[in-house]
Amino acid sequence: MTFVADILMVAGTFGVAFYCYVLSARLKRFSTLESGMGGAIAVLSAQVDDMTRALARAQAAATGSAATLESLTLRAETAAARLEVMLASLHDLPERADDDAGDRRLRFVRRRNGRDEAETGI
Template sequence: MEILSDILLACGALGAGFYCHVLSSRLKRFNALESGMGGAIAVLSQQVDEMTQALETARRTASGSSDQLALLVQRAEATAGRLDLLLASVHDLPEVNDHVRRPRFVRRRRDLEAAE
């Protein structure tokens, strides 16, 4: 009985050793930087870093644009207030009389005859 248990124990140890060898070779292929998943993970990690930098740049640009837009809105509101004041002051001006002579430009016959 002891011999049978020793044989089963040796078979189990050999099976576990074979299983560990298979896992080791798979892990080496998985972590290979050139051809395996390790290379893909390295490339993806680099792309994530680049995207993070691009996102930070876009965030800074958007913040600057937002500040500039807020300044332009304030200027537009101030200008609209001034335009309202100017329109109100135009309504307060006296009306222009139509009988006031406006300057006219008249051609004389002498100029027309000389042109021909």
């Protein structure tokens, strides 16, 4: 009985050794930098670094644009306030002296050149 137990123990040991060998080969293929999963991880890591740098540049540009926009908005608000003051001061101006200014109509006078009259025979 001990002999059978020893044979089963040796068979189990060989099975575990073969299993460890297969796992080690898979792990080597997984971790190779050129072709395996390690290569994919290295490429993704480089892309993450590039994206981080691009994000930092975009944030710097957005901060600069926000500062420029804020200064332009301040200038526009100042100009609008000045325009409001000018418009309010227009209400203080006196009316025109001649009241018939609104009743006036523009007249258009056509004059003929001497050359035109000669050509038409008038």
